[in-house]
Amino acid sequence: MVDKNLLNTLTIDETDDQITAMLADAYGDAVAGGDLEGLLDGMISDFKPGTILSGKIIGRAGDDFLIEVGLKSEGILQREEFDDPTEVMIGDVYEVLLEDVENQGGTVQVSKRRADRIRGWERIITENDEGDEVEGKVTRKIKGGLLVDIGVPVFLPASQVDIRRPSDIGEFIGKTIKAQILKIDTERRNIVISRRKLIEDTRSEARKKLLGTLEVGQVVTGTVKNIADFGAFVDLGGIDGLLHITDMSWGRINHPSEMVKIDQEIEAKVLNIDQDKEKIALGLKQKEDSPWQGIEQKYPSNTRITGVVTNIMSYGAFVKLEDGIEGLVHISEMSWTKRINHPSELVSIGEEIEVVVLEVNKDKQEISLGIKQTEVNPWELVAEKYPPGTVIEGKVRNLASYGAFVEIEPGIDGLLHVSDLSWTKKLTHPNEMLKKSDTIKCVVLQVDQQKQRISLGLKQLSEDPWVEAIPSAYQPGMIVHGKVTKITNFGVFVELEDDLEGLLHISELADHKVENPQDIVKQDEDIEVKILRVDLDDRKIGLSLKRAQWTSDEPDPAAKSASKPKIDGGSLGGGLGDAGGLGTDKITFGPGGASTN
Numbered sequence: 291m292v293d294k295n296l297l298n299t300l301t302i303d304e305t306d307d308q309i310t311a312m313l314a315d316a317y318g319d320a321v322a323g324g325d326l327e328g329l330l331d332g333m334i335s336d337f338k339p340g341t342i343l344s345g346k347i348i349g350r351a352g353d354d355f356l357i358e359v360g361l362k363s364e365g366i367l368q369r370e371e372f373d374d375p376t377e378v379m380i381g382d383v384y385e386v387l388l389e390d391v392e393n394q395g396g397t398v399q400v401s402k403r404r405a406d407r408i409r410g411w412e413r414i415i416t417e418n419d420e421g422d423e424v425e426g427k428v429t430r431k432i433k434g435g436l437l438v439d440i441g442v443p444v445f446l447p448a449s450q451v452d453i454r455r456p457s458d459i460g461e462f463i464g465k466t467i468k469a470q471i472l473k474i475d476t477e478r479r480n481i482v483i484s485r486r487k488l489i490e491d492t493r494s495e496a497r498k499k500l501l502g503t504l505e506v507g508q509v510v511t512g513t514v515k516n517i518a519d520f521g522a523f524v525d526l527g528g529i530d531g532l533l534h535i536t537d538m539s540w541g542r543i544n545h546p547s548e549m550v551k552i553d554q555e556i557e558a559k560v561l562n563i564d565q566d567k568e569k570i571a572l573g574l575k576q577k578e579d580s581p582w583q584g585i586e587q588k589y590p591s592n593t594r595i596t597g598v599v600t601n602i603m604s605y606g607a608f609v610k611l612e613d614g615i616e617g618l619v620h621i622s623e624m625s626w627t628k629r630i631n632h633p634s635e636l637v638s639i640g641e642e643i644e645v646v647v648l649e650v651n652k653d654k655q656e657i658s659l660g661i662k663q664t665e666v667n668p669w670e671l672v673a674e675k676y677p678p679g680t681v682i683e684g685k686v687r688n689l690a691s692y693g694a695f696v697e698i699e700p701g702i703d704g705l706l707h708v709s710d711l712s713w714t715k716k717l718t719h720p721n722e723m724l725k726k727s728d729t730i731k732c733v734v735l736q737v738d739q740q741k742q743r744i745s746l747g748l749k750q751l752s753e754d755p756w757v758e759a760i761p762s763a764y765q766p767g768m769i770v771h772g773k774v775t776k777i778t779n780f781g782v783f784v785e786l787e788d789d790l791e792g793l794l795h796i797s798e799l800a801d802h803k804v805e806n807p808q809d810i811v812k813q814d815e816d817i818e819v820k821i822l823r824v825d826l827d828d829r830k831i832g833l834s835l836k837r838a839q840w841t842s843d844e845p846d847p848a849a850k851s852a853s854k855p856k857i858d859g860g861s862l863g864g865g866l867g868d869a870g871g872l873g874t875d876k877i878t879f880g881p882g883g884a885s886t887n
Contacts, residue, residue: 339389339391340388341387341388342386342387342388343359343387343388344383344386345357345358345359345360345383345384345386346381346382346383347379347380347383349380354366354367354369355367355375357386357400359398364397365397365398365400366400367400371402371403384402385402385405385406385409386400386401386402387400387404388400407443410440410441411441411442411479414442414474415476418471418474419471419474420471420472420474421470423468423470423488424444424469424471424483425467425469426467426469426483427466428462428463428464428467429443429463430463431459434448435447435451436448436451436462438467438469442481445481445482445483446467446469446482446484449486450469450472450484450485450486451485451486452485452486452489453486453490453493454516467485468488469483469484469485469488470485470487470491472487493528493529494528496529497568500526500527500528501563504560504563504570505560505563506560506561506563507559507560508560509557509560509577510526510531511556512526512531512556512558512572513553513554513556514551514553514554514555515553516552517546517551518546520534520535521533521535521537524558526570529568529570530570531571531572532570533546533550533558533572534571537571537574537575538550538574538575539574539575540578540581540582540614541610541613541615542600542616549574556574557577558577559573559576559577561573561576581613581615582615582652582655585650586650589647589657590647591647591648592646592663593646593647594644594647595611595644596645597617597642597659598642598643599639599641599643600616600639602633602637602638603633604632605620606618606620606624607619607633609643609659611657617645617647617656618657619659623658623659623660623661623663624636624660624662626667626669626701627701628701637661643661645659645660645663646659646661646664647659668701668702669702669739670739672702672744673739676737678736679733679734680733680734681732681734682732682746684697684729685697685727685728685730686727686729686730687726688726689719689725693706693720694706694720694724696746702744703744704734704744704745705743705744705746706748707745708720710745710747710748710749711723711748711749712748712749712789713754713755713756713829714790714791714829716791731751732747733750733751734746735747756826756829760790760831761824764821764824764831765821765824766821766822767821768820768821769820769821769838770818770820770821771818772784772785772792772833773814773816774812774813774815775813777807778807779807780796781793781794781798781799782794782796782799782807782811784819784833792832793831794811794834795832795833798822798833798835798836799811799835801836810835819833819838820834820835820838821833822834
């Protein structure tokens with residue numbers, strides 16, 4: 291603080307009047323009027339900490355500067371207080387903030403930067419309002435955004451740096467930018483600015499002006515601002531246009547970055563303008579004539595041509611025929627006979643191959659190609675080589691629930707349906723008779739050249755026993771022997787001989803009502819049953835246990851059973867056993883018959 295007794299320390303000989311006169315010359319009427327005490331109070335209040343004073347550079351102290359602010363001691367301004375210390379000259383006048391009248395070193399502690407900040411704040415809030423445009427230099431990156439010096443440090447949030455948030459906002463450090471004031475907090479002396487808002491407002495005005503001048507078909511110049519998987523956004527000067535990947539080149543490209551780069555200036559053609567949504571569609575390839583013009587005449591069907599494989603998908607391979615023209619070879623059009631799981635098994639990217647044009651769709655800009663058409667179709671010869679009735683020998687390549695696939699020759703398979711395996715067996719799956727890699731003989735039943743299918747049969751190698759053998763060997767009323775093979779809730783299946791079964795319905799098990807067939811018969815039990823019916827259409831034999839027991843109760847033992855002679859011709863084939871008959875060792879006739887047991 292300034293000592294009020296300062297004048298008492300002065301070593302001068304002048305009288306009080308002389309002193310008063312000297313002070314009056316310096317400080318005016320206040321002293322002349324005798325108000326020396328008031329003058330001293332004012333001087334003291336001017337030198338309180340926090341006061342902004344005007345000072346003159348009077349010298350240097352090393353790299354720092356001495357400034358005289360009217361006190362008994364000089365202040366020191368460090369070189370960091372100046373943006374460019376080399377421009378500071380002796381005699382320059384600056385405003386400084388008085389921080390302390392006298393520090394431990396005996397000097398006045400002052401700060402130019404703090405004074406500048408206070409003056410800047412006063413100027414900002416006096417000259418600017420929220421929404422005004424300001425300009426400043428980005429000084430550093432802080433949490434959540436950037437610090438910008440517009441005379442005072444203000445905050446620029448990261449979300450307000452640009453329309454599209456940059457990957458690194460630190461790239462703006464050191465740059466001078468323009469922004470708009472979003473908020474002024476006078477109590478906290480805090481200002482938030484937005485560069486994005488200023489850009490949006492500027493672009494909005496430019497967008498309206500630009501939309502009024504653009505026309506479809508017009509060639510415009512713009513700068514690539516962003517690249518996505520589906521295309522690139524081009525700044526046309528106030529509004530972005532979308533350059534879709536499909537409109538970049540007549541040829542195939544995998545990513546827009548193959549055609550354009552960020553900040554690249556390009557010329558594009560306006561394809562569409564949506565005034566309501568303010569959207570513009572651009573095209574690069576439309577600047578040139580489409581190579582698809584006259585494509586049907588250039589590549590008519592069945593044209594054989596050489597191309598290069600450019601891309602391979604699970605469903606086929608794309609082949610480049612010329613710049614901007616590609617065709618697709620579907621996986622189904624790659625081989626007549628090879629089983630191809632993926633096109634890469636047959637072709638590779640960059641490989642030059644020969645193809646045949648199958649179909650051209652100019653509207654969809656699609657060309658269907660084929661590789662297998664460059665070779666002779668082996669199926670054209672199949673009908674001649676394997677007419678119906680031909681007996682072939684092949685290997686079981688695969689089994690399915692509905693049948694077996696038999697390889698007749700490399701690449702040519704026939705289907706042996708489960709229903710064509712046996713005349714008499716009731717098969718639910720071909721694996722009951724066959725296994726993979728078995729070599730079997732079959733007969734060709736049908737050849738469908740168009741669908742490339744061959745139907746095979748195994749049972750057709752022998753005569754159908756249901757035509758003559760079974761009806762003649764098994765007739766209604768006969769008593770026969772059999773073995774229980776399967777018990778169900780509706781009845782019992784009885785094996786009369788190999789591969790031949792009859793059904794013993796639950797109602798034919800006993801005279802009384804049967805709830806559970808297992809109460810009457812057991813699995814694998816040998817029983818004697820009576821034939822009720824032989825259904826040739828449905829290929830079924832109906833049996834009865836209770837009726838066979840009625841017959842066994844007759845008084846004449848000779849009437850119980852008699853054996854039927856074996857059927858001539860030995861084995862009947864068709865899966866009916868190899869014992870030379872159809873269960874004739876189990877069949878009995880009426881009275882007078884001779885048994886073969």
